[in-house]
Amino acid sequence: MGGVFSERSGVFNIGLEGMMLFGALAAVMGSHYLGGPWMGLLGAMLVGGAIGLLLAYVSVGLGANQIVSGVGINLLALGMTTFVARMVLRPAGVEQVPAFQIVAVPYLARVPLLGPVVFTQTPLVFITLLLAPALALFLFTTPWGLAVRATGELPRAADTAGIHVSLVRYFGVIASGVLAGMGGAFLSLGQLNLFSENMTAGRGFIALAAVIFGKWHPLGALGASFLFGAAEALQLFIQTYNLGIPYQLPTMLPYVLALVVLGGFVGRSVAPAAAGVHYGREDR
Amino acid sequence: MNGRALAGRLLPVWAVLVALLLGMVPVGLAGVNPAAAYEEILRGALADVYGFATTLVKTTPLLFAGLGIAVALRAGLVNIGAEGQIYMGGLAAAVVGLSVHGLPSVVHVPLALLAAGAAGGVWALVPALLKVGRGVSEVITTLLMNYVAIYLVSFLAGGPLMEPGAPYPYSRPLDAAAQLPVIIPATDAHAGILLALALAGFLHLIFGYTAVGFRVRMAGANPAAAAYAGVRVHATLVAAMVASGALAGLGGASEVMGLKHRLFDAFSPGYGYDAIIVAFLGAGQPLAVVATAFFFGALRSGADTMQRSLGVPVAIVFAIQGLTVLFLAASLALQGRLLRWARGWPQVAATLPAAVATGVTDPERR
Numbered sequence: 001m002g003g004v005f006s007e008r009s010g011v012f013n014i015g016l017e018g019m020m021l022f023g024a025l026a027a028v029m030g031s032h033y034l035g036g037p038w039m040g041l042l043g044a045m046l047v048g049g050a051i052g053l054l055l056a057y058v059s060v061g062l063g064a065n066q067i068v069s070g071v072g073i074n075l076l077a078l079g080m081t082t083f084v085a086r087m088v089l090r091p092a093g094v095e096q097v098p099a100f101q102i103v104a105v106p107y108l109a110r111v112p113l114l115g116p117v118v119f120t121q122t123p124l125v126f127i128t129l130l131l132a133p134a135l136a137l138f139l140f141t142t143p144w145g146l147a148v149r150a151t152g153e154l155p156r157a158a159d160t161a162g163i164h165v166s167l168v169r170y171f172g173v174i175a176s177g178v179l180a181g182m183g184g185a186f187l188s189l190g191q192l193n194l195f196s197e198n199m200t201a202g203r204g205f206i207a208l209a210a211v212i213f214g215k216w217h218p219l220g221a222l223g224a225s226f227l228f229g230a231a232e233a234l235q236l237f238i239q240t241y242n243l244g245i246p247y248q249l250p251t252m253l254p255y256v257l258a259l260v261v262l263g264g265f266v267g268r269s270v271a272p273a274a275a276g277v278h279y280g281r282e283d284r
Numbered sequence: 285m286n287g288r289a290l291a292g293r294l295l296p297v298w299a300v301l302v303a304l305l306l307g308m309v310p311v312g313l314a315g316v317n318p319a320a321a322y323e324e325i326l327r328g329a330l331a332d333v334y335g336f337a338t339t340l341v342k343t344t345p346l347l348f349a350g351l352g353i354a355v356a357l358r359a360g361l362v363n364i365g366a367e368g369q370i371y372m373g374g375l376a377a378a379v380v381g382l383s384v385h386g387l388p389s390v391v392h393v394p395l396a397l398l399a400a401g402a403a404g405g406v407w408a409l410v411p412a413l414l415k416v417g418r419g420v421s422e423v424i425t426t427l428l429m430n431y432v433a434i435y436l437v438s439f440l441a442g443g444p445l446m447e448p449g450a451p452y453p454y455s456r457p458l459d460a461a462a463q464l465p466v467i468i469p470a471t472d473a474h475a476g477i478l479l480a481l482a483l484a485g486f487l488h489l490i491f492g493y494t495a496v497g498f499r500v501r502m503a504g505a506n507p508a509a510a511a512y513a514g515v516r517v518h519a520t521l522v523a524a525m526v527a528s529g530a531l532a533g534l535g536g537a538s539e540v541m542g543l544k545h546r547l548f549d550a551f552s553p554g555y556g557y558d559a560i561i562v563a564f565l566g567a568g569q570p571l572a573v574v575a576t577a578f579f580f581g582a583l584r585s586g587a588d589t590m591q592r593s594l595g596v597p598v599a600i601v602f603a604i605q606g607l608t609v610l611f612l613a614a615s616l617a618l619q620g621r622l623l624r625w626a627r628g629w630p631q632v633a634a635t636l637p638a639a640v641a642t643g644v645t646d647p648e649r650r
Contacts, residue, residue, distance in 0.1 A: 018606075058614045067362060067423065068564045068613045071557055076606025082599030083310055205427065212424055248439035255431040259410075262420045262428075 015055050015070035017204025018077030019177045023048045023184025025081040041185045048181020049174050051077070056173035074204070128186070128222075131179075135218040180204065209258050228254050299611035307604035316596050325601070328589020329582035335589060337471030341543060343581030345370065345552065347480040348535025349559030350566065350573045351487060352404075352528040356422075357568040358491060359524035360504025365411060365426025366532040367556025368433035369404035373533025374540040375437050376403035378547035381458030381540070382445065392461040397479075397537055404533015405526040407433060412525035416518040422525070430556065441549040453549035464542035476538030483531065487570040500524050532556065561609050567616075580605065 023044035030043025055073050059066045138144065210224040234250040308318035328335045349366040356363035363369075376399040384392065411425035442453030464475045491497035502510035503520040511517050535555065540547055562580055566573035587601035 054610070058610055062614045062617045065564060065613050065617070067364065068561060069610055071560050072606045072609030072613060074557070074606070075561075075602050075609060079599045079601065079603025079606055080310070083314075083597050083603060086597045086599070205431075208424075209428055209431070212428070248435040248442075252432055252435040252439075255428045255435075259414075259425060259428050259432075262425060263414050263418055 015051070015073030015077075015204075016176070016180050016207050018070075018074035019048050019051050019055075019180035020184035020187070020204045020207075021074075021077040021081050022051050023181030024188040025084060025184075026181065027185035027188045029084075040189050041182065044181040044185035045178045046181070048177040048179070048184065050177070051181075052174035052177020053170070055177070056170045059173070127182070132218045132222040139218065180207075183207070209255060212258050212262060224254075224258075299615040300608055303604060303608040303611045306607055307600065310603065311596055311600060314596060316594050321590055321594055321596055321600075324590040324593055325583065325586030327586070328593075329586030333468060334471055335585060337468050337473035338585040338588065339578070339582045340468075340473045340477045341581075342584045343577050344474075344476040344480055344542070345535040345539050345555040346559050346562050346580055347477070347484065347574060347577040348538060349532040349556050350562035350577050351480070351484055351570060352531030352535070353559055353563035354566060354568045354570060354573050355487065355500075355524055355531065356408075356528035357563055358497070358504055359500045359521050360507075361412075361415070361521060361525055361528070362423050363408065363411075363426050363525065363528045363532075364423055364560060365408060365429045365529070365556070366535075366559050367552060367554065368426070368430035369407045369529040369532035370536035370539070370552045370556050371430075371433040371437045372403040372407045372536065373400035373530075374536030374547065374551060375433075375440065376400045376533070377462070377537035377540045378445070378455060378458060381462030382455060382547075384462070385459050387459075387461055389461040392459065393464065393541070396458075396462045396541060397534060400533045400537030401530035402533075404536065405530040407533070408525045408529025409522070412522040415525070416521055434550070437547070437551070438549045441547050445547055447546075455547040457545050458541060462541060463545055464538065472543060474538070474542030476542040479534070479538065481574065483534075484570045484574045491570065532559070535559075558605075561605075565609070565612055 026047035027040040027044040030040035051073060055069055058069045058072075206228055207221075207225070210221050210228055304322070308322075311318045311321045329339045330336055349370060352369070353363050353366055377396040380396040380399045381392070384395070387395070407429055408426070411420075411422045411429060414420040414425050415422045438453065441455055445455040446453055447456045467473050467475055467478065491501070499510070499515045499520055500523075502513065503515055503517045503524075507517045510520075536552065539551060539555075544551060558580060559577075562576045563573055566576040583601050583605060584598075587598040590596050590601075591598045
């Protein structure tokens with residue numbers, strides 16, 4: 001969803017991976033030093049947002065190449081988080097930290113079949129499930145959402161209409177950093193209770209694919225993320241039970257599907273026209 | 285060139301220096317003398333024969349893939365798919381090296397390289413066709429293709445091609461005739477680097493002195509004008525992309541044939557992504573790409589020495605590289621502005637092709 005936000009405003013955020021990694025570390029540190037997983041989540045959001053600000057300054061403010069700066073963020077994240085984990089967390093003996101507990105939503109959890117699966121999760125899962133429609137409402141029904149989309153499609157027109165293009169893009173990238181930070185927190189505090197080096201393992205890039213597959217719509221991205229998640233679960237299942245099917249097959253499938261969708265062979269998926277393009281007022 | 289313009293040109297140098305200085309902070313906080321750490325990196329990367337050999341080994345895939353991305357860049361295309369093309373190239377080279385026997389080395393090696401180039405090229409052909417045929421951004425498609433390639437290699441290295449009884453997913457060793465020779469005795473440095481350097485020189489000549497190179501640049505910089513001048517824009521873009529993928533594919537082949545001698549699952553630790561940086565920082569110029577690839581290769585190799593002797597994690601070098609990239613990208617963007625300001629002449633001052641400076645061709649500018 002972070003990706004949707006940033007790309008809708010016209011910034012191709014390849015740094016999602018690094019933002020998630022920073023978020024995962026910040027969550028663990030926040031949970032350990034500030035007391036509890038909620039502070040960890042807050043820390044992850046703040047750090048994610050700060051990295052978003054950095055990326056926004058370099059790519060939007062200075063107009064540097066968005067892809068190169070994104071790759072730079074990823075390298076920086078991999079280096080800094082590993083370094084901090086080894087030099088700060090390990091010597092301090094910080095390993096397992098308080099993580100989110102699984103909670104059951106009252107009443108709903110007792111729904112047969114669906115209840116124990118969908119409504120018995122960590123709070124972060126519920127937050128994510130609620131955030132997607134909220135973001136969709138924001139993007140498609142509010143004037144601010146319109147500003148974001150206009151900036152991503154045709155910045156010159158948006159500029160003419162009095163929208164501050166750079167400001168909107170700053171906002172888009174920072175928001176995507178906050179969301180990616182939450183994604184990282186989910187990895188370190190939702191699924192586990194610790195930070196491990198490079199624990200995102202390419203999930204930021206998968207999120208980019210989910211953005212495409214979800215046709216740049218928050219709910220689409222949610223659905224696509226679910227599909228990618230299901231593929232990952234299926235892979236684990238196949239590996240565990242040794243079914244004789246190559247486990248790489250289900251993992252590969254979503255990417256092939258995304259390519260097919262992009263090619264316009266099954267339902268057209270069109271990127272925001274100006275995603276990845278720097279906008280400078282003085283350029284002609 | 286007046287003072288302002290000179291200051292503008294030197295910005296990238298400053299960017300690297302500032303990044304290196306900033307990198308000292310965490311090293312210092314970890315209780316290690318930063319100067320000693322950098323000395324170790326320098327010593328480890330260049331001072332002895334083993335370090336230098338390791339530097340060459342780490343430079344080779346970056347150089348191949350960086351050259352590939354640079355070619356695409358010249359045509360105004362951003363190829364994020366070098367990683368996947370590396371995997372496909374390595375796979376093709378491994379298949380040729382595993383299945384063909386009895387050939388002399390002078391035939392076997394070129395055959396495997398050819399297969400690798402073709403595999404990498406095909407992997408780039410799909411995004412290229414989607415780009416010119418359907419208008420789908422190559423940034424997205426090349427990224428997706430990476431995963432298909434990585435999982436395909438993972439499947440084959442852990443399945444049909446796996447050595448029976450191996451503890452990890454890897455294949456049997458390649459036929460000895462398909463392995464690249466070692467160029468520095470008793471080290472890992474292999475002939476891949478020579479091939480990469482030769483290709484860099486070749487590309488330098490193509491882009492600097494031939495009509496082919498000029499057509500590619502035109503098609504990238506201004507498709508409308510290029511078409512008007514009689515350049516077959518679509519065909520040129522597809523060809524540039526395929527050449528880009530083929531070069532990255534050769535990078536994968538050189539890893540498999542020169543270094544690992546087997547097809548390993550996940551054999552590239554993200555060389556294709558690092559190569560994006562190498563190509564961009566080299567501004568798409570083949571000889572500059574040689575320099576940036578070597579710089580990155582040396583940092584990686586020196587970092588290993590630093591970790592061994594001082595206990596500073598290698599990871600800090602990733603952080604320094606990330607900072608370097610951010611500073612350099614920012615400084616290149618600033619440089620464009622500064623030069624324009626210095627000369628007061630907006631069009632001419634753009635030292636880089638527009639597509640290099642801002643990343644993606646602006647649909648509005650056509």
